[in-house]
Amino acid sequence: MKRLLKIYLEKPELAALVLLVVLVILFQITSDGVFLSANNLRGILGILPEIGLMVIGVTILMIAGEFDLSVGSVFALMPMTMAVLLADGIPFFPACMAGLLVCAAIGFVNGYLTVKFNIPSFITTLGMLFIARSLTIVISGGFPPLLPNDLPNWLFTVFVGPGDLFRMSFVWFVVIAVLASLMMSRTNFGNWIKATGGFLPAAQAMGIPTARVKIAAFMLCSMLAGFAGMIQVLRLGSPLPSIGEGWELQAVAAAVIGGAALSGGIGAVLGGVIGAILIRVIDNGLVLSQVDANWFKFAIGFLTIFAVVANAWLGKRAKAIKVET
């Protein structure tokens, strides 16, 4: 029993999960039962994948011990690249692949510079935040191109599921989240990511190609952010150059709320997903509860700090539980 309690207290995503349940109940009450109605859930689940996919990448990168501030800009650059190519008459799938390749290249540059020159990823990706945003506006030429009408929306944005409860993007999100989660827990690559972020000298001494692991995590993070941006653009029907602004910090907040440590080595994809859900739930719940929507950022900020403090406290409690070693 004690052992079980200890195991659960040590799970970094526990605090976020508890908070989520509490908030859902709270909003359900304050919104007079509207919060969990099918219509409202449809709204939440329809937008969730966009931040959620970004958070998955950011969480994995944080577990690898690095950090990406450029995801918000990449979120806009990928669909803009695709839209410009589409406007030139290139079909959807090559254009989409080209967009993802741009993301992969940005992730590679982020990772390569960070690892090769041993600079904090905060700096490299801060630079990339400006560069990618600027490129987005430059290639749009100031006037975002119109998207053609024959895009495969059935694959990304149409409503599906029982009672049309969610969009196809939600299916992508769930599948990618499950795959990412399995990758972290089941594959040796996940083991390497954890080791690289957990204690770099040990990972290197054991012969793990830590530079390649980090660069791969950067590339994965950028590609997921770009993919998320594409989904949003397909949903909105127009590639705005300003989308995703400020999302990089929300994504970090979600990962941190979900238990990922900025120092690396600790965290779980599931935690990041819960963090992303929390952000959407708060955004939506505050409105339904008729709270001034400007409190949204306050709530996210408060939650971030609260979650970290709660995790630290829970971790300490877990450590204090003595079980035989």
Add this chain to the structure above:
Amino acid sequence: MTQPIISVRNLHKWYSGVHALKGVSLDFQPNEAVGLIGDNGAGKSTLINILSGVQQASDGEISMEGRRAKISTPRAAMDLGIETIYQYNSMVPTMSISRNLFIGREPLRASFFGIGIMDHKKMAAESVQAIANVDLHLRSPDALVGELSGGQRQGVAIARAMHFKSKVMILDEPTNHLAVKETQKVIEFVRGLKDLGITAIFISHNIHHVFECCDRIVAMARGEVVLDKRTVDTNMDEIMDVL
């Protein structure tokens, strides 16, 4: 005399302007515990970094069991059977014991270009066995390494080295930062290696520890070997003199 397991000839290492190793030649015999001592900057860390593949020698030769060996990465050293246990501990505290035991060498059920699905069952079973083999009593292979004491962690590191059938175990100041009791435990581990036919190279600047568990003592100073004697043929005063 039997063939040395590792033979080092005329090893040199320059760091920008510093001549850290000045033509070191040494033989390590199979199943021998060698204590390598020396003050800071004597070159002992450089020597073991070269043997464990962390650094490359500027000049000189290394042979492993009579064959010329090129140790270009830590992984190459491990593949040759040279396992290194560092003072800072080559364990990731945020990971479980079983994951730590297999970092970089995870048993895979299926793989694609070296990336694949880990065999958790095998990892758990083998780590329980590996830990039991070094007489370490741990609750479960799923416990986090961060919760273990320093001595237990060194024990797990040694268990890992043994599990992968290393022939040579380099212990780089494994007793630093350890409590007295824990230090004793590590020294016992080193003594136990002899029974398993593993060559131990034990680096320390605590001469007492070296005398307790080594057959032979090599002292280094200013990048050179200044003494190389069997433990029974020397004493602490002589070693203090040459350092």
